[in-house]
Amino acid sequence: MTEQAVRVGLLGCGTVGSSVIRMVQEHGDDIALRTGCRLEVTRVAVRDVERDRGFSLPAGAFTTDGVSIVDDPEIDIVCELIGGMEPARSLILRAFEHGKAVVTANKELLSSAGKELFDAADAAGVDLSFEAAVAGGIPLIRPLKESLVGERVSRLLGIVNGTTNYILTQMSDHGWSFPDALAEAQRLGYAEADPTADIEGFDAAAKCAILASIVFNTRVVADDVYREGIAGIQPQDIADAKRLGYTVKLLAIAELEDGEVSARVHPAMVPVTHPLASVSDAFNAVFLEGQKVGQLMFYGRGAGGDPTATAVVGDLANAARNRVAGTRGIGCTCVYERRIRPMDDTRGQYYLNLHVEDRPGVLAEVAEHFAHNDVSIERVWQEGFADEATLVFITHRAQEGAFQKTLAELRELSAVRAVASVLRVEGEE
Numbered sequence: 355m356t357e358q359a360v361r362v363g364l365l366g367c368g369t370v371g372s373s374v375i376r377m378v379q380e381h382g383d384d385i386a387l388r389t390g391c392r393l394e395v396t397r398v399a400v401r402d403v404e405r406d407r408g409f410s411l412p413a414g415a416f417t418t419d420g421v422s423i424v425d426d427p428e429i430d431i432v433c434e435l436i437g438g439m440e441p442a443r444s445l446i447l448r449a450f451e452h453g454k455a456v457v458t459a460n461k462e463l464l465s466s467a468g469k470e471l472f473d474a475a476d477a478a479g480v481d482l483s484f485e486a487a488v489a490g491g492i493p494l495i496r497p498l499k500e501s502l503v504g505e506r507v508s509r510l511l512g513i514v515n516g517t518t519n520y521i522l523t524q525m526s527d528h529g530w531s532f533p534d535a536l537a538e539a540q541r542l543g544y545a546e547a548d549p550t551a552d553i554e555g556f557d558a559a560a561k562c563a564i565l566a567s568i569v570f571n572t573r574v575v576a577d578d579v580y581r582e583g584i585a586g587i588q589p590q591d592i593a594d595a596k597r598l599g600y601t602v603k604l605l606a607i608a609e610l611e612d613g614e615v616s617a618r619v620h621p622a623m624v625p626v627t628h629p630l631a632s633v634s635d636a637f638n639a640v641f642l643e644g645q646k647v648g649q650l651m652f653y654g655r656g657a658g659g660d661p662t663a664t665a666v667v668g669d670l671a672n673a674a675r676n677r678v679a680g681t682r683g684i685g686c687t688c689v690y691e692r693r694i695r696p697m698d699d700t701r702g703q704y705y706l707n708l709h710v711e712d713r714p715g716v717l718a719e720v721a722e723h724f725a726h727n728d729v730s731i732e733r734v735w736q737e738g739f740a741d742e743a744t745l746v747f748i749t750h751r752a753q754e755g756a757f758q759k760t761l762a763e764l765r766e767l768s769a770v771r772a773v774a775s776v777l778r779v780e781g782e783e
């Protein structure tokens with residue numbers, strides 16, 4: 355096979371960008387043999403050109419001027435690894451104007467300005483690839499878009515944020531509080547100094563929007579995704595879950611029901627027998643159910659420079675091959691306009707722990723509120739302590755709005771002293 359050189363301009367050279375350069379340098383021969391394309395990273399935009407990045411590039415490769423790379427006629431593919439909205443968005447759009455393919459890992463940008471970017475890529479007839487934007491090193495986007503192109507997915511559950519999965523794993527393994535587990539995650543570099551994007555579920559919501567858009571072929575943006583983080587999870591919630599045969603995970607959930615899409619991120623109790631229950635520490639996994647394929651799970655490292663670089667380099671090699679062949683891969687697949695179901699209209703299962711007065715008739719009083727809101731109870735336990743009792747319920751699948759109304763009524767009931775814990779339950783058959 356004759357070898358074609360394809361020149362890459364890198365925008366950003368931090369955790370992921372520097373791993374991409376090292377991988378291209380170390381594995382370049384393999385990539386050339388396997389694809390017929392030799393990737394050459396010839397120019398790199400950063401903020402600080404003086405910093406030693408631990409590898410060498412030809413003199414003058416580094417610049418602070420990203421526009422000069424995007425405009426450079428010698429650059430074939432632009433790889434955006436700056437992150438955030440601007441200047442990433444403007445630089446990508448400008449690259450398309452020059453007919454260059456773009457590879458990015460930018461979930462934040464894709465989950466809010468995806469339509470604009472894909473329209474521009476379509477207009478230019480070039481690739482916009484983003485394998486690394488969801489679940490870092492796990493090959494996921496191309497399998498979903500290409501390998502499963504003939505499949506109909508009904509449901510997807512994902513653990514797509516390593517920081518929160520690490521924190522919940524530590525809480526479960528050691529009985530730690532959320533602040534203690536967060537502090538440990540920060541000490542080990544799993545959580546940022548400002549952990550908001552992870553612990554409040556923003557990062558997972560952006561990824562959920564991207565995954566839902568791909569599997570249900572409709573545009574879902576980050577703001578469409580209902581979001582709850584993990585800061586409110588108490589050691590007692592985790593202990594209760596364990597006692598009942600569950601583990602607590604922050605899940606990204608996308609479902610298609612009656613032609614409508616629901617997308618949400620929240621903590622949930624997952625049965626210990628479910629494949630996602632064993633995904634621990636900073637690992638990620640995406641579990642889906644398809645009409646023909648049945649259950650499928652993708653598992654691996656969702657972050658870190660080297661794992662994420664494998665996804666970026668895979669996209670670069672693919673874009674390079676397409677460029678050499680004068681073609682492009684599958685573009686945007688948001689071909690339908692599906693309604694996004696409001697959270698209140700979604701259906702789920704719930705766990706509820708109530709502290710109530712220990713007297714005859716309380717269980718019936720409480721159960722009546724479930725009944726008139728059409729929330730059916732699957733299991734109930736009662737434990738008495740002194741003058742107080744604990745009532746624990748797991749419901750059947752019920753409408754979210756109906757469950758929230760039940761909860762609001764129970765909070766007003768004089769027999770209910772405290773709503774000790776409320777958690778959603780996911781992954782039951």
Ligand SMILES: NC(=O)c1ccc[n+]([C@@H]2O[C@H](COP(=O)([O-])OP(=O)(O)OC[C@H]3O[C@@H](n4cnc5c(N)ncnc54)[C@H](OP(=O)(O)O)[C@@H]3O)[C@@H](O)[C@H]2O)c1
Nearest residue numbers: 366367368369370399400401402435436437459460657658
């Ligand atoms: N880190 C991960 O594990 C991971 C996993 C999956 C996806 N991603 C995504 O990958 C992207 C990059 O993440 P990262 O962790 O590598 O970020 P990072 O370590 O913060 O690196 C950002 C890079 O962008 C450069 N930069 C910032 N502003 C710039 C500007 N205006 N012009 C030119 N260069 C600029 C920085 O330059 P200096 O080096 O000079 O400061 C740095 O090299 C993000 O979209 C992120 O969400 C990251």
